[in-house]
Amino acid sequence: MKYIKSYENSNSTPQIDEYVICSVNHTNANPDYAKQINDFISNNIGKILEIDNIHGPNYEIYYHVYYQNVPKEISRAFGWNKNGIFNHYLNISQNQIICHSTNIKNLEQKIVNSKYNL
Numbered sequence: 001m002k003y004i005k006s007y008e009n010s011n012s013t014p015q016i017d018e019y020v021i022c023s024v025n026h027t028n029a030n031p032d033y034a035k036q037i038n039d040f041i042s043n044n045i046g047k048i049l050e051i052d053n054i055h056g057p058n059y060e061i062y063y064h065v066y067y068q069n070v071p072k073e074i075s076r077a078f079g080w081n082k083n084g085i086f087n088h089y090l091n092i093s094q095n096q097i098i099c100h101s102t103n104i105k106n107l108e109q110k111i112v113n114s115k116y117n118l
Contacts, residue, residue, distance in 0.1 A: 013061070014100040019045050019107050020065055021098045024090070037074050041067070041090070042098075043115075045107045049089060062091045 014020060023042050025034070046065035053061055066089045070078055079087045101107050 013094065014048055014063060014097055016048050016051060018048050018100045018102050019104045020048060020063070020092070020100045021045060021107055021110065022065065022090075022092050022096050023098050024092065024096050033074070033077075036071070037077050040071065040074055043111060044069075045104060045111070046090075046092075048100075052091070061094045063094070063097070064089050065092045 021042065024038060044067055046067045048063045049066050050064040051061065052064065053059075067078070068088065070088055078090055099107065099110060
């Protein structure tokens with residue numbers, strides 16, 4: 001019998017080179033711009049490049065999450081490096097990570113399922 005695979009996060013914390021689906025709330029931007037950013041991040045898979053354990057006001061764990069194919073309209077939210085080159089990553093706190101996996105296929109299926117309310 002076929003069944004729908006359930007997706008449950010383990011109690012482990014995300015690690016470098018794992019894939020993630022995130023949800024962020026950019027409140028310091030205009031509402032349309034914030035919605036574009038949130039829609040992109042929640043419907044695309046990012047990859048953790050680095051972990052910063054002492055960043056943030058409350059010493060939260062922040063993850064440098066890399067995204068591919070970032071639309072030009074929202075690219076300024078992702079920042080630039082010292083040489084003026086587009087970074088393609090965001091600093092994401094641990095509580096903004098919806099799920100993580102070493103297998104990108106699991107997360108791709110989760111995105112498809114969420115689009116069709118499965």
